[in-house]
Amino acid sequence: MTETDMRRAFIDALVGVAPDIDPGSLGEDEHIQRDLGLDSMDVLNLVASLHDRLGIDIPEADYPQIATLALAVPYLQAAGASGQG
């Protein structure tokens, strides 16, 4: 998947968990918990949604690597390319 596809998948999954987030004004470095207010259940649902959409299984230890859009896109691209998908 291209960077644009990954970005879209991540934003779609995020908005699925927190429908009040405006995809247009989502900042690259906004932290999903500190800035966007996701709780641990929301983060689990986000990870589950990414698993469903992309087939990428993000272990708990890697949750910090999807904490912002800027972090998540390269992480997901690398995970997808390494054959997890």
Next chain:
Amino acid sequence: MGLFTMPSLGSDMEAGTLAEWLVKPGDHVSRGDVVAVVETQKGAIEIECFEAGIVDELRAEVGAEVPVGAPLALILAPGEERPVESAPELPTPHRLASRPVSPPPPQGSGSIAASPAARVRARELGIELAGLSGSGPGGAILLADVAPPAPIVPPGPVAATPGPRATAQTEMRRAIAAAMTRAKREIPHFYLSATMDVQPARDWLDARNAGRPPDGRLLLGALFVRAVVLAAQKVPVMNGHYRDDAFHPASGVNVGVAVALRGGGLVAPALIAADRLDLAGTMAGMRDLVMRARAGRLRGSEMSEGTMTVSSLGETGAEAMAGVIFPPQVALVGIGAPQLRPWVVAGEIVPRQVVTVTVSADHRVSDGRQAARFLATFEQQIATPEGL
């Protein structure tokens, strides 16, 4: 069987707005079936019926504000005749009967957050939800956001009451204010706290979750809820309702789980019969409750049948909370966020994740001794997570 009436979905609820009928005359219903959706101060709630029968007549119009205890529908047992002194006919029964019954909105991604009442109104008016901005929790579109207000229904058993409506956020705040003011006025609260080592639970959880797909993972919050349920079984004086100047212990544990809503407010729907769920079942039940709390699809029984409540501050943040009991319950367990602290384990000072648990209890029903026993039982359970 007979009249199906507006249930009370909280200690201070006076009325609810009928948002949607999910049955029509002639439908067979079973105990526990969701028959209607009612919009309350705490959001849209699915109303279940408690006996089996056949829907004979719908007595309230969608959009009508119906007082608690007022009739919504007539449901007859199979073979039962409609009572002769039946209330006046609805002005437009055929329109109601032919209203298409819409399925619950899809959960999860992509869909626009909107209350069922707002969806119905928007459909009636031919307005696209996507073009509206919501004032509800999480920006959800509410009835009041869909203009203009519903046409006035001709006078009948229950009339719609259009007019200026407070935003859902204000309504939610009012509901919380009413319930909490009553709690602080009527319940002589007392509080006991204990700070405990949750490192064994954390380590056990990390090992258990490793290698599992997201859907199979547990959260620390599920272990806490499970430990509360087991402690409530050991100390039944914490679990039940105070009504008519007496404590009525509950036979099972319907543990209320406080869920903060995005955009403000909170609800504490109950995980029904949590004492019959194992740890994985508890986690699945909590996930389902949170998703439905966000989507506005909680059930009436979940709003009214909680026997005690857990309020957890999550995995990061403040370390302790002494909470306010939800009447008519008699206890609330406030769980702070885990903190890394120097802790003495087997004579050595070591860094450990610790949690402060605070029980708020009703002094009309229990004393410090029982609250202390509750905390000790909780601590034992959380120290041996494999037994949860």
